[in-house]
Amino acid sequence: MIDTVAHAVADAEHPQPFAELGLKPDEYLRIREILGRRPTSSELAMYSVMWSEHCSYKSSKVHLRQFGEKKPDTDALLVGIGENAGVVDIGDGWAVTFKVESHNHPSYVEPYQGAATGVGGIVRDILSMGARPLAVMDPLRFGPLDAADTRRVLPGIVAGVGGYGNCLGLPNIGGEVVFDPSYLGNPLVNALCVGAMRHEDIHLASAKGVGNLVVLYGARTGGDGIGGVSVLASETFDEGGPTKRPSVQVGDPFMEKLLIEATLEVLKAGLVEGIQDLGGAGISCATSELASNGEGGMHVWLDRVLLRDPTLSPEEILMSESQERMCAIVTPANLDAFLALCGKWEVEAVVIGEVNDSGRLTVDWHEERIVDVPPRTVAHEGPVYERPFHRPAWQDDLQADGPDRLARPTTPEELRQTLLTMVAAPNLASKSWVTSQYDRYVLGNTVLAQPEDAGMIRIDEETGRGVALSTDCNGRFAKLDPYAGAQLALAESYRNVVASGAVPLAVTNCLNFGSPEDPEVMWQFAEATTGLADGCLELGIPVTGGNVSFYNQTGGTAILPTPVVGVLGVIDDVERRTPMAWGPDGELIYLLGDTQDEFAGSEWAHHVHGHLGGLPPKVDLRRERLLGEILVAGSRDGMLTAAHDVSDGGIAQSLVEMALRAGTGARCWAPDGLDPFTFLFSESTGRAVVVVPRSEELRFTEMCAARELPAHRIGVVDSGLGPDAGFAVGTQVLQFSDLFTVALEELRDAHERVLPTAMS
Amino acid sequence: MRVGVVTFPGSLDDRDAARAVRIAGGESVALWHGDDDLQAVDAVVLPGGFSYGDYLRCGAIARFAPVMHSLVDAARGGLPVLGICNGFQILCESHLLPGALTRNDTLHFICRDQRLRIEDATSMWTSDYDQGQEIVIPLKNGEGGYVADETTLDMLEGDGRVIARYLEVNPNGSRRDIAGIRNERGNVVGLMPHPEHAVEDLTGPGTDGLPFFTSLLNSLVAAS
Numbered sequence: 015m016i017d018t019v020a021h022a023v024a025d026a027e028h029p030q031p032f033a034e035l036g037l038k039p040d041e042y043l044r045i046r047e048i049l050g051r052r053p054t055s056s057e058l059a060m061y062s063v064m065w066s067e068h069c070s071y072k073s074s075k076v077h078l079r080q081f082g083e084k085k086p087d088t089d090a091l092l093v094g095i096g097e098n099a100g101v102v103d104i105g106d107g108w109a110v111t112f113k114v115e116s117h118n119h120p121s122y123v124e125p126y127q128g129a130a131t132g133v134g135g136i137v138r139d140i141l142s143m144g145a146r147p148l149a150v151m152d153p154l155r156f157g158p159l160d161a162a163d164t165r166r167v168l169p170g171i172v173a174g175v176g177g178y179g180n181c182l183g184l185p186n187i188g189g190e191v192v193f194d195p196s197y198l199g200n201p202l203v204n205a206l207c208v209g210a211m212r213h214e215d216i217h218l219a220s221a222k223g224v225g226n227l228v229v230l231y232g233a234r235t236g237g238d239g240i241g242g243v244s245v246l247a248s249e250t251f252d253e254g255g256p257t258k259r260p261s262v263q264v265g266d267p268f269m270e271k272l273l274i275e276a277t278l279e280v281l282k283a284g285l286v287e288g289i290q291d292l293g294g295a296g297i298s299c300a301t302s303e304l305a306s307n308g309e310g311g312m313h314v315w316l317d318r319v320l321l322r323d324p325t326l327s328p329e330e331i332l333m334s335e336s337q338e339r340m341c342a343i344v345t346p347a348n349l350d351a352f353l354a355l356c357g358k359w360e361v362e363a364v365v366i367g368e369v370n371d372s373g374r375l376t377v378d379w380h381e382e383r384i385v386d387v388p389p390r391t392v393a394h395e396g397p398v399y400e401r402p403f404h405r406p407a408w409q410d411d412l413q414a415d416g417p418d419r420l421a422r423p424t425t426p427e428e429l430r431q432t433l434l435t436m437v438a439a440p441n442l443a444s445k446s447w448v449t450s451q452y453d454r455y456v457l458g459n460t461v462l463a464q465p466e467d468a469g470m471i472r473i474d475e476e477t478g479r480g481v482a483l484s485t486d487c488n489g490r491f492a493k494l495d496p497y498a499g500a501q502l503a504l505a506e507s508y509r510n511v512v513a514s515g516a517v518p519l520a521v522t523n524c525l526n527f528g529s530p531e532d533p534e535v536m537w538q539f540a541e542a543t544t545g546l547a548d549g550c551l552e553l554g555i556p557v558t559g560g561n562v563s564f565y566n567q568t569g570g571t572a573i574l575p576t577p578v579v580g581v582l583g584v585i586d587d588v589e590r591r592t593p594m595a596w597g598p599d600g601e602l603i604y605l606l607g608d609t610q611d612e613f614a615g616s617e618w619a620h621h622v623h624g625h626l627g628g629l630p631p632k633v634d635l636r637r638e639r640l641l642g643e644i645l646v647a648g649s650r651d652g653m654l655t656a657a658h659d660v661s662d663g664g665i666a667q668s669l670v671e672m673a674l675r676a677g678t679g680a681r682c683w684a685p686d687g688l689d690p691f692t693f694l695f696s697e698s699t700g701r702a703v704v705v706v707p708r709s710e711e712l713r714f715t716e717m718c719a720a721r722e723l724p725a726h727r728i729g730v731v732d733s734g735l736g737p738d739a740g741f742a743v744g745t746q747v748l749q750f751s752d753l754f755t756v757a758l759e760e761l762r763d764a765h766e767r768v769l770p771t772a773m774s
Numbered sequence: 775m776r777v778g779v780v781t782f783p784g785s786l787d788d789r790d791a792a793r794a795v796r797i798a799g800g801e802s803v804a805l806w807h808g809d810d811d812l813q814a815v816d817a818v819v820l821p822g823g824f825s826y827g828d829y830l831r832c833g834a835i836a837r838f839a840p841v842m843h844s845l846v847d848a849a850r851g852g853l854p855v856l857g858i859c860n861g862f863q864i865l866c867e868s869h870l871l872p873g874a875l876t877r878n879d880t881l882h883f884i885c886r887d888q889r890l891r892i893e894d895a896t897s898m899w900t901s902d903y904d905q906g907q908e909i910v911i912p913l914k915n916g917e918g919g920y921v922a923d924e925t926t927l928d929m930l931e932g933d934g935r936v937i938a939r940y941l942e943v944n945p946n947g948s949r950r951d952i953a954g955i956r957n958e959r960g961n962v963v964g965l966m967p968h969p970e971h972a973v974e975d976l977t978g979p980g981t982d983g984l985p986f987f988t989s990l991l992n993s994l995v996a997a998s
Contacts, residue, residue, distance in 0.1 A: 173883075176883050180824075180914075180916075181786075181824045181827065182786075183787075183823060266827070267824075267827070268783070268784050268824060268826065268827025268828075268829070269827075271783075271784055271786075271824075272783055272784075359783065360783060449885075450882075450885055451883050451884065451885070452885060453885050453914045454885060455790075455885070455912045455914060455968065455971040455978065456786050456787060456790070456822075456914075457789065457790065458787075458789065458970070458971060458977055458978075459977060460977055461976055461977060472976070472977070475793075588976065
């Protein structure tokens with residue numbers, strides 16, 4: 015029997031499974047208060063999904079406000095937080111939209127589909143702003159590389175990211191692959207998408223214009239991805255209805271590709287008044303948000319929704335998270351043209367509702383009223399919690415347990431062995447086993463992709479204007495100090511973008527944490543958001559949007575706090591991008607910035623000693639900004655052949671990656687007064703390795719001196735060092751003067767065989 | 775010269791193919807899968823992608839698209855056709871070329887800069903290369919393993935119809951390292967790697983793919 019509004023009034027005390035749907039008693043009472051009666055089962059379904067942590071940000075909202083309150087002055091922001099994705103102005107009339115989202119839990123349950131639909135969801139967010147999606151990136155985190163479950167989860171997730179993105183025709187231009195025991199029972203799958211449009215093509219999710227039609231188009235609605243539906247269907251509402259269904263969605267990238275092309279055509283033809291993608295909470299979310307942002311009223315004929323499974327109940331249809339669906343607001347005059355373009359792309363479309371000014375969202379099921387609610391109370395006026403938080407008791411002990419007691423290599427041979435060990439550490443080893451499963455070439459605008467510091471794509475083929483993107487986070491730093499850890503993630507991402515020659519413009523984030531009901535986790539979250547907001551203010555780049563993922567833990571143990579930060583930069587001409595491979599013999603290798611003895615949370619402490627303790631490297635955002643200005647100026651004035659940021663693994667890792675990318679050796683040395691171990695492996699921030707042609711040396715060093723950025727000459731590219739060190743003629747080597755020499759082939763073998771060996 | 779680039783539902787590299795045609799000096803013409811009008815183009819590229827989501831079998835559904843009815847006839851009449859990746863699969867499904875493409879022997883999708891040797895520089899699509907020239911262009915496929923029976927393989931080899939072969943690494947288990955083949959007449963070429971992604975230094979591993987497109991334009995000029 016259908017639970018109508020009339021029933022809800024008549025049978026006021028009918029018991030309802032609000033707790034099983036994740037609502038707290040006081041939240042349920044508030045719904046009754048809003049409606050002046052008990053909710054119908056359909057209304058309860060809508061409120062339960064829309065007031066979930068995932069949709070309502072009820073635990074994080076009070077902290078996320080800082081991103082708006084501390085927003086730096088900028089003209090770049092065209093659309094800010096709150097829409098499907100933020101939009102920034104990159105000049106010449108171009109607007110770029112980008113966002114990162116998590117799909118952690120589904121990917122643990124079903125690695126392939128979880129990861130695939132994570133990509134699909136973020137792509138639709140970008141599409142719904144009116145932009146053509148242009149590239150994706152995937153920050154991924156797993157348990158230890160040698161753990162049995164990593165061998166289950168990693169190949170499936172990588173295949174899912176690749177399978178969906180490749181089939182959609184979006185190049186994968188970067189991301190991260192990080193291993194840490196804390197992610198063993200809770201891997202992190204974050205997905206970023208970037209898209210571009212002309213300024214005038216920006217679209218928003220709002221249902222404007224009384225009498226306009228609500229069109230649902232794309233895939234049919236099925237029983238996949240219904241959270242808590244077993245309770246709804248089998249226990250209280252409808253005995254004999256559909257049984258339990260999988261809560262992980264199943265993706266169809268081919269349908270999404272058609273959806274993209276159809277959507278871009280209807281937008282281009284001017285047939286759309288407002289648009290919204292269907293992701294979490296499905297039709298409940300799309301209709302309530304569209305109505306709430308528009309005239310305030312909407313009526314929906316739910317029985318008109320095209321179904322994959324005709325036995326679905328209205329509650330299930332409202333909650334279904336079937337993929338590859340979009341919702342558009344279309345004027346009656348444009349409807350035929352809209353449907354014709356959908357037909358061209360073989361995409362099904364149906365009118366399911368109409369915009370009105372009633373101030374209510376009403377839903378009928380075969381002419382019976384099953385929903386009658388104020389849409390704002392569903393979409394925007396959910397509960398807000400001031401969760402208690404406090405600094406963990408163990409934080410002081412953790413910070414006091416610094417890395418100074420750890421045994422360090424001292425002899426040249428020990429240093430050489432440490433270098434070979436470090437380049438083969440899972441977190442530092444080559445990730446080409448992963449990235450070679452992704453298409454990085456499709457669309458023909460990829461200028462830089464993994465393993466480069468940042469991914470870079472050309473936006474305008476005439477002018478060469480483009481954007482660069484990087485995502486970063488060191489969760490170990492965030493555990494040692496969440497405030498600093500978030501700023502270090504921001505700093506690294508910023509540095510990767512400036513190393514490519516682009517000017518940072520805006521930030522997105524994916525805040526992956528444990529349970530918000532744990533006051534210690536909540537403290538980590540509060541500290542990290544404050545650190546990030548303060549950092550963005552200081553760097554002058556606004557947060558444009560992002561995503562919070564809580565409850566990432568195994569039993570009572572939370573993951574490392576992992577605030578993944580994505581920075582987007584603009585470059586006026588991608589021809590002047592700075593790659594990481596150095597050039598021919600004689601080019602000079604410079605280290606920019608200061609190197610301190612900073613090993614707390616470093617990859618060396620983690621990989622060699624299994625140690626985590628102390629205070630993370632010092633953050634100096636003014637220095638990061640200065641470094642950025644120098645790197646961008648160096649690119650603009652043609653002074654740099656190559657640049658590479660210094661972060662995980664220290665200068666040693668940077669030099670090895672540059673040498674392997676170039677296939678050419680070099681002779682290097684430590685600046686005066688710096689001990690070799692600290693020089694090679696410290697993870698001090700605010701540094702980059704740059705390569706300067708001899709003809710530009712004076713100009714470049716004078717610029718650094720004038721701006722007071724320390725620049726140390728630490729090497730020279732040299733392909734002829736092999737014979738002197740006892741290697742055959744032609745052998746490329748990396749020589750650290752007075753210490754040791756190592757052949758690039760030995761480094762390459764150590765660096766590249768790690769993942770293939772582990773996954774074979 | 776006007777070169778048609780067909781878009782099927784799920785075609786992905788159609789923009790790239792059109793760009794390559796333009797960079798080579800030709801005019802690209804968009805052709806639609808549902809329209810059998812070839813718009814009097816001088817040649818056609820079937821681009822890479824996942825036409826119809828690779829449902830059933832790669833290229834198996836695209837083969838029945840209205841545009842293919844016209845194209846198969848035109849190709850038999852001498853119209854130059856280049857099928858890249860999914861386009862190669864469609865040409866095999868359409869029986870314009872012999873053999874078939876199967877799942878990579880690694881079972882993984884693979885994207886890499888692939889070294890090839892041009893084995894036949896006589897076709898309309900390869901005449902700007904030197905016989906035996908080595909080139910590097912992107913390869914990206916999940917089902918790129920070329921298979922045919924031994925008789926067919928011997929026939930292709932004997933007639934000089936293997937146009938390109940994988941060097942250094944056979945990335946997908948193709949028989950006899952075959953990366954591309956042509957029909958007897960030399961107007962229809964199927965190639966698994968992607969020359970259209972190697973036409974600009976900025977966005978590819980180099981410009982080694984460009985001669986596929988300039989070869990065509992020069993062949994057309996010579997023939998006219």
